[in-house]
Amino acid sequence: MSMRQRTRKASVVLGAAALVVGMAACSSDGGGGGDGDTVEITFLSQNGEPGATAAQELVDAFNAANEDVVVTLEVQPGGTEGDNLMKTKLATGEMADVFHYNSGSLLQALNPDQNLVDLSDQEWADSLVEDMRTVVSTDNGFYGAPWGTTQAGAIMYNKPIYEELGLEVPTDWASFMANNQAILDSGIAAPIIQTYGDTWTSQLFVLGDFANVAAQDPDWAQEYTAHNRFYVDEPALQGFANQQEAHEAGYFNEDFASALYDDGVRMLATGEGAHYPILTSAIGAVRQNYADNIEDVGVFALPAQDAADTRLTVWLPNAMYIPNTTEGDELEAAKRFIAFALSEEGCRIQTDTLGPSGPFATDACTLPDDAPPTLTEVQAYFDAGQTGPALEFLSPIKGPNLEQLTVEVGSGIRPAADAAALYDQDVEKQAQQLGLEGW
Template sequence: MSMRQGARKGSVVLGTAALVAAMAACSSGGGGDGDQIEITFLTQSDTDNVAAAEALIEAFEAENTDVSVTLETQPGGTEGDNLMKTKLATGEMPDVFHYNSGSLLQALNPDQNLVDLSDQEWADTLIEDMANVVSTDNGLYGVPWGSTQAGAVMYNKPIYEELGLEVPTDWAGFMANNEAILAAGTAVPIIQTYGDTWTSQLFVLGDFANVTAQDPDWAAEYTAHNRFYADDPALQGFENQQAAYEAGFFNEDFASALFDDGLRMLATGEGAHYPMLTGAGANISLNYPDNVEDVGVFALPAQDAADTRLTVWLPNAMYIPNTTEGDQLEAAQRFLAFTQSEEGCRVQTEILTPSGPFTTDACELPEDAAPTLTDVQAYFEAGTTFPALEFLSPIKGPNLEQITVEVGSGIRPAADGAALYDEDVEKQAQQLGLEGW
């Protein structure tokens, strides 16, 4: 899931923030403890989010001595979604909050509940895909926090070099590479790890950009109950998973292998391909540092090379509720601008660990970025990316991972799995009260 010639813009934002801070300090008597503006920042309570938030607050307060930021946390997931809606409805939302972009943001009624940030200096540094998922027709409401990741094929580069293989751009080329790897007999062509059922979904979820290349209106029509997984082009993801299983390309223990097993196989060359979210690159860096340069990324190929796109998961963002006013609003806007400054980008790079390119020109990937990151960035630069479906539609059935395990295990044919998933999403859409369902 364009990016970063914008260190200059980041410096401008930082300089502006520093100037505003100095002026505020003067007008408030020097920014002493008794004169500070106090704001609150809400994020999710998991360890990574808290660590990043604490580092951001520390860096911000060091350069904005007239502002004191208090951190609040709450659970993520469905419980967090409900808490967000309740706090906005009751006027109890903290001055700044961290939350999803895309369809979950739209469920918060941003036009009614959030501050429009279209006039902020950093607003025009966002790539189009990011701007779209934090906006409505009436305004732009969020600043990105973190980097992208892609649903793609992570591959072992030494295997490709040894066998003289080229990165495939269509499905036939991908299958031919798998045949060559199987014939060589030294590695598993495609790693699957259904012991962690969520990992089985990538053949379908990672294919969505290819679906959109063939049917640009698919997400909107799907949400309106006019498109179905049982029909092409969306059926293809299920059919590709079935074809890969029937060809015998999976590891023998695919039914019980875990995500960590898959990463080991990929990093050490036991396996050649692993359809996966590229955020897994951080795990490889941590657990297999000697093999980081051995792992690359390419888009899950479409049947036709002209339709091959990279499916991207965009980062969460930070928002300001419209109950934040006066000095707190000005301080909250400075806090958001700081995320796009040199120091704010440093926190995102060092604490959050990028899993793909940033969605703003203000932040740059480090010069020594792993191939998994630079490979993804090449798709951004070529303009061949598209957001994952969950950023464009609120509908995702809860049983997809069980269905894709069955399709990928030969238990259920692709067509039956896709039809079953259509039934699954229908129930979820009805629970959401969507029109047309």
Template structure:
């Protein structure tokens, strides 16, 4: 299972009432203007943002309008998108994943390239790779990024005189001092099993800094996790935290909400998690959210310190959109990927991380942990998570990480088991070389 933005929001927020636009709602054609249809998934915050963008776009360009349509999430929604593209029945524009799932849409065959649009030059290079096929760019970003790494309690750090670590050795040294002070150094919440993957997945920037071509080689079955030292380190880090006794005592039974409360209260000092979770801390512990900061998962070389990023999804134009509608669709993508479009999104849904458009800034009132992401982007020290660069991800990863992080299985054994899990998944996907 991929850690997808929508799935994560659902994990925190629970199932909310779904909304959809009905015929005759926002975006119907008015007079001789051009009306575009826009397909998004039915996650409530996604719909809310799409409607806000459509309204703002129509206000700026009264002759153009957007009608928002919705589809289910998950596999059913994926099938709808692929079917509508293959039958030529897709809406004028649509929102979908970036990265490997975008590649599965066969963009050269089904989508209109947007390289000729000015907004493309303003996109963060790391994001741009996730909507690019054979050198052509096909999408504009919607929403902000999500960082993978460590939430940390700033009050604990201040009290103990600790500095944010840039190497794993410094991180473990901090943990020793934190444990001596009677605070749980590293919160783990294995009852919410997907959270067990974060250390392994957030370590990908460190893998790519040593093996820049790892994603391509991995997809082609030319490298394995178990036999690639930099990739194996993710499992080793899990084992090292457990073997040092740095986890909370209830790590096996604790759930996500327990972990978020611990990091907010300072009964735990570090929580490996994705920054989407900061919104829940702000909602549940508003008086404590200022005490929560964030840093990227440290690697073994301070000079290569950087952030693994879960990139935003994209907005795309199918090749069936043509003429005046194509021109209007490109204008809409340019509006979304602009400071004006980012402001609309920020006012509608709290950002989970920096935007990937030059000139877009985070609101001044975002929590400190979200602000802490920005320096990594300013330094261009970011790498998309592996799932945005390769379709290869075994479904048993979270169970394997639980075993390694619980001391049930050694890191090397976990890596070998995961390589076997990945092989079965790659063969099911029909990837060449497997």
């Protein structure tokens, strides 16, 4: 399961259903149906929360502002079931006029050049950050508008500990390890928080290092997909090796094997631990459960061995697309609906309902003035051009056993090189199932 499937919480608790939102007549901005007629279109989204609520609020707001278009919201499960439904609807010509779906490698599996409308002529198209443009495009077209915010796989850290010990944010691995030793010497028992009771959290040393890998080998993801790059070799091996080194140095909390994600969030927020390699969506849990400590949590990129290679690995949001079966007046209405999602009102709905876990992937939306330091510090990496997409946005290959292997490496059970070799084997079956060339 991908990290974004873990965090987007697309819970399959409702069957595929449809919610019809009535039109509220306010003022017309022209276009659409002509001669006073209304154009009816459908918008398909997932039924997990808070996404379903945000989708309905978007539809409500658009319908209230446009008397010549009526949007009907449909919802369906996310995850693997949703992926299969998407492919079936596109193949049978039954896709909604606008739909919300993954960006990156899962989008590529929908054959966007054959199935989607190119949106490169839209006014908002140039507002996307480069990482987002990359994961909603092919060599032949540009297809998606982001809905939601980014998140990063990074080191979230306790700022008061850094201030008390006079530490600086590290930009290379040696400096990071020196900080950990200083923290341990100060009497804090957990320089690095690990929570293997929730095994998915063990993967961040590897997954959060990928932008550093790509900085050293820009073709790595493409060549990995072609079976020409391997985790057992540098630079990709380094993520496993760093996790092994951190464990052997004794920098983990004593209960790392059983601690849960919620424990990690608590330790980070309250200063029981100093560093937590995790997705920045964790700031939502800090806000909910430790609001008084929200200003105490910062973030920095997992350091590469060389500071020149250090980049922040980011998970991009899902996006909104139009299938090429949407035509005529419906196509124009669908484009207006997507543009509305990136309007001031659409951005407000995203902020209020979805809650930012990182910067927006478009300049059309901005973080609120009261955004916590974690989010503004991630924004600084975007502003400096020091980011890169997580591997799962650039390659469809991710083996099912990575989290078990990273638990073993982080527990001292298996050496990094052995785990990397096993992971290279782990991905082969999936690649073969996908029918990828070279496997």
